Amino acid sequence: MKSNNRREFIKNSSLLLGGLLLNSSKIFSREDAALFSTKPFLGEIAIFSFNFAPKNWAQCNGQLLPINQNQALFSLLGTTFGGDGQVDFALPDLRGRVPIHVGNGHILGQRSGEQAHTLHMHEMPMHKHAGKVSVVQKIGGNADQESPVGALPGKNDNHANRFSASYDEMMELAIPAAGNEGTVGGSQAHQNMQPFLTLNFCIALVGIFPTRN
Structure with a gap:
């Protein structure tokens, strides 16, 4: 009994669905569904x-097609993806x-982006590098000159030469601060x-x- 009811239900459902497909213009005809x-x-x-x-x-390789052989497709695509619009698209x-x-x-047909990218200065985050310079210069000598001009004051054990005159100007020391610098990075993408x-x-x-809704 249950089996007969099931078959009857399936039969009625099939008839109802077929009627909708064939008679209702709001859904699809059987031919439309097959199409x-x-x-x-x-x-x-x-x-x-x-x-x-x-x-x-x-x-989809961007190839050019003649318009006169593909007029329907051209009416949809136009020159959105390239072509001169006169002979080809x-x-x-x-x-x-x-x-x-x-x-x-983003608009239809727009191309952008890149497979590999090399950073530019303005794309790098703001940052700074701390630096430290140490300068060491040893100064030595003995006071073995009678005149202080161009000489260094110092100790002399025998006290043979005593300076009674005032010193001239202290000599200037020009000590260059040398350091190592170099370029880092390879600028590779x-x-x-x-x-x-x-x-x-x-x-x-x-x-x-295709037609619009």
Whole structure:
């Protein structure tokens, strides 16, 4: 008895769903449902795990297509991704790039970012380096001259030469402060990429022309 009720429920549900698909213009007809299940939207981008573009698809490599052979697709893309708009137009180029959604100041087709980056002075945080200089100069000599001009005062044990005149000006000592300096760093670019997995991005060249809501 329960089995018969279950079959009857499934049958009625199938009939109800079929009626909705066939008779309601607010959902989909059976033909529409089949169409959507087999055809992509024109210009749709999909990700594949194999390394080639399926039939009626092209890899997103930025290649140029002739407008006269792809008028419907050109009417959607225009020159957003390149091309002269007279003879040809370009497909999106996703080679080595990560797609982001439009908004927050980013417009459709905008390209930015770099795979590797070299820091500039204005990008470095403010900082300073402490330095210390020590200067040592030994001065020595004996008072063995009678005139103090250009000589150093000192001790003489035999007291033979005593200076009775006043000293001249003290001589000047020029002591250079020498230190070591050098350039550090190699000015090499650093990797600027997040962890990634490479897949195959393709765009549909044939499909359902999208309409606005």
